[in-house]
Structures are given as structure tokens and as C-alpha cells.
Amino acid sequence: xxKVNIHVLLKDDVLDPQGKTVNNALHHMGYSTVGDxxxxxxxxxxxxxxxxxxxxEDIKEMCQKMxxxxxxxxxxxxxxxxxx
Amino acid sequence: xxKVNIHVLLKDDVLDPQGKTVNNALHHMGYSTVGDxxxxxxxxxxxxxxxxxxxxEDIKEMCQKMxxxxxxxxxxxxxxxxxx
Numbered sequence: 623x624x625k626v627n628i629h630v631l632l633k634d635d636v637l638d639p640q641g642k643t644v645n646n647a648l649h650h651m652g653y654s655t656v657g658d659x660x661x662x663x664x665x666x667x668x669x670x671x672x673x674x675x676x677x678x679e680d681i682k683e684m685c686q687k688m689x690x691x692x693x694x695x696x697x698x699x700x701x702x703x704x705x706x
Numbered sequence: 707x708x709k710v711n712i713h714v715l716l717k718d719d720v721l722d723p724q725g726k727t728v729n730n731a732l733h734h735m736g737y738s739t740v741g742d743x744x745x746x747x748x749x750x751x752x753x754x755x756x757x758x759x760x761x762x763e764d765i766k767e768m769c770q771k772m773x774x775x776x777x778x779x780x781x782x783x784x785x786x787x788x789x790x
Binding site for chain 1: 707713714715728731732735737739740741742743744745746747748749750751752753754755761764768771772773
């Protein structure tokens with residue numbers, strides 16, 4: 623059994639208004655050393671796939687087709703084997 | 707300069723309807739080996755703080771006070787030194 627951790631973030635050149643708002647709020651709270659804040663999604667998927675290479679391909683496809691918007695978002699993922 | 711990666715997920719015993727919906731959608735698309743799906747937030751913060759121990763405390767405080775809802779969410783984070 624595998625556990626897949628997927629990180630989705632807006633591309634670097636896309637403005638992140640939510641991150642900017644959090645940045646402002648943190649400064650107001652006194653955390654003056656806080657710089658750029660980017661907010662994205664963290665998706666955790668459990669999988670019963672036995673073939674890690676196939677899983678790797680499948681996850682890439684899922685990200686491109688559904689989990690992310692490839693026009694404005696970038697993603698990376700890691701696959702971890704867990705005891706089933 | 708440091709880069710902080712924060713993962714926020716709903717606690718294990720809290721239902722994740724968004725994850726359930728994505729799980730259903732993936733099954734409909736033919737990814738039958740997909741199991742539990744959990745969807746959370748991924749927050750990336752750049753910081754000019756020079757003291758890593760202080761940054762560690764600050765980030766924990768930010769998570770508890772603002773970035774997460776400690777009643778239903780859990781978080782973890784990692785701090786990474788980057789060239790400034």
C-alpha cells in the first residue's frame with residue numbers, strides 16, 4: 623500500500639492574494655520577519671496499487687487532469703510505501 | 707533566510723467531504739486503486755528571522771493562533787535554510 627503526498631501551489635509568477643492577506647495579518651500580529659507567503663493545497667491519497675511506476679504515472683495524470691489547474695498551478699508529489 | 711513549509715490537514719476523526727468527493731471523481735475516472743483522500747492546506751512562508759529556535763516557536767504560535775483551526779485541524783511544519 624502506498625501513501626501519496628501532493629503539493630499544489632500557484633505558479634511563481636501568479637499573484638497569490640490569499641497569501642498576501644495572510645502576510646499582512648501576520649505583520650499586524652507582530653511577526654515582522656515574515657516575508658512572502660504562498661498558500662496552496664496539500665492532498666494525501668492512499669492507494670492499493672502494487673506497481674509503484676504505474677502509480678507514479680497515474681498520480682501525474684490525476685494531477686494534470688483533475689487535481690490541479692495546470693495553467694496557473696504547479697505541483698509535485700512524493701510516494702511513500704506504508705504497511706497495509 | 708529560512709523557508710517554512712506548513713502542512714494543515716483535518717484531524718483523522720473529522721470527516722473530509724472534499725476528499726470524499728475527489729475520491730468518488732477519481733473512481734469514476736477509472737482510478738480504482740485510489741483509497742482514502744484527504745485534502746488540506748500547504749502554506750509556504752519565507753522568513754528573515756536569523757534565530758531558528760525563535761522561528762520555530764513563532765511558526766508554532768502562528769499555526770495555533772491563525773493559520774489553522776486547532777479544534778478540527780492538525781499541522782506539522784519543516785524549516786529549511788535557504789541562501790538569502
